Amino acid sequence: MSARSVFEIIGPVMIGPSSSHTAGAVRIGNIARAVLGEDFRRAEITLYGSFAKTYRGHGTDRALVAGLLGMSDDDCRIRDALNIAATLGLEIRFRLAKGEEFHPNTADIELTGVSGKRIFLRGSSVGGGNVLITRINQYEVSVWAKNPTLMVEHVDRPGVIGRVAGVLGNNGINITEMRLTGSNREGEKLMVIEMDRAVPDKVVETITGLPDVTAVIGI
Numbered sequence: 001m002s003a004r005s006v007f008e009i010i011g012p013v014m015i016g017p018s019s020s021h022t023a024g025a026v027r028i029g030n031i032a033r034a035v036l037g038e039d040f041r042r043a044e045i046t047l048y049g050s051f052a053k054t055y056r057g058h059g060t061d062r063a064l065v066a067g068l069l070g071m072s073d074d075d076c077r078i079r080d081a082l083n084i085a086a087t088l089g090l091e092i093r094f095r096l097a098k099g100e101e102f103h104p105n106t107a108d109i110e111l112t113g114v115s116g117k118r119i120f121l122r123g124s125s126v127g128g129g130n131v132l133i134t135r136i137n138q139y140e141v142s143v144w145a146k147n148p149t150l151m152v153e154h155v156d157r158p159g160v161i162g163r164v165a166g167v168l169g170n171n172g173i174n175i176t177e178m179r180l181t182g183s184n185r186e187g188e189k190l191m192v193i194e195m196d197r198a199v200p201d202k203v204v205e206t207i208t209g210l211p212d213v214t215a216v217i218g219i
Contacts, residue, residue, distance in 0.1 A: 022063045022073065024105065024125025025051075028133075029067015031145060032109045032121045034219045035136055042091040042112040043068055049104030051125075052096040061094060064107060073129060103132070136217075138183040139190045147176060148198040149219050152191040155212040156182070163210050164191060171203050188214075 033040070045064060047055050055061050059079070066081035077084065085092055103124035112118050122135035133143040136151065143149060154160045161180070168175060177194040199218060208216045 022059055022078070023129035024127070024131050025060045025063035025107070026067040026071065026073040026075075026078065027129065027131045027145070028107055028109070028121075028123035028125065029064045030070070030072075031067075031123060031131070031133060031143075031219050032111055032119070033068050033070060035121055035151075035217050036111045036113050036117065036119050037217070038113040038115060038117065040068060040090065040111045041114050044093050044095070044110040046095045046097050046108040048097045048102050048106040048108075051105050051107055055094070055096075060107075064109070065092060068109075068111070102134075136190070138185060138188075139181050141181055141190065141192055142179070143192055143219075145219055147194045147196070150191075150193045150195070150199060150204070150207070151217040151219075152193065152207060152213060153215040153217075154189055154191065155214065156187050156189045157212050160210070160212045161191065164193070164207055164213070167203060167206050167210070168193070168195065168199070171200070173197060173199060173203065 043065070047060070051060050062078055062081045065085050066075060066078040069081060069084065071077055071081065082092070102122070103126065105125040107123055109121045109123070110118065120135065120137050121133065123131050123133045126132050131145055133141060133145065135141060136143075141151075143151070152164055165175060165178075174196045175193055176196055179192045181190050181192070182188065183190070204216055204218055207213060
């Protein structure tokens with residue numbers, strides 16, 4: 001019998017009833033919040049598959065909003081997330097999609113921040129509290145978010161990748177995996193970098209200030 005972690009055997013510590021519909025949904029909300037990089041004032045959420053069919057009974061709506069508010073999956077306030085959002089004057093709309101275009105536990109989240117900034121994220125809850133992010137804004141991605149991850153948007157010019165990797169290496173941060181994806185806008189690319197430990201804020205600031213880097217998102 002192969003060795004397995006306690007997490008793999010018993011799943012995450014969380015508020016129920018379902019790791020896919022609750023813990024995974026909170027995590028998707030958390031990541032959308034990180035991509036926005038500020039508090040949100042409006043959220044438009046489209047649910048697919050079983051998310052759309054059982055979202056109220058399983059609390060997926062509350063879990064997604066809890067994640068957008070910055071709660072963790074074991075926060076006792078998850079059950080009250082919709083009321084908390086309403087008290088804060090936040091605008092939240094849910095839409096139910098027909099068909100099974102994506103993984104059955106999938107949500108599209110369009111956020112508008114307090115500054116007017118807007119982002120789009122598509123995420124799926126794949127079981128055990130784990131998630132897969134498949135789209136961020138105009139980029140098709142594959143982000144599992146199991147390890148500390150940086151997403152670096154940049155102009156597609158020679159030397160950018162090397163400079164980013166150099167900053168991480170000079171600060172003792174090991175890259176475990178790096179993927180590069182393009183967008184529908186010519187000359188724009190996104191690096192998705194997984195690392196063996198979290199990146200300190202000062203290192204993120206250094207990368208953000210590099211030539212041709214236009215945005216850095218850490219999750």
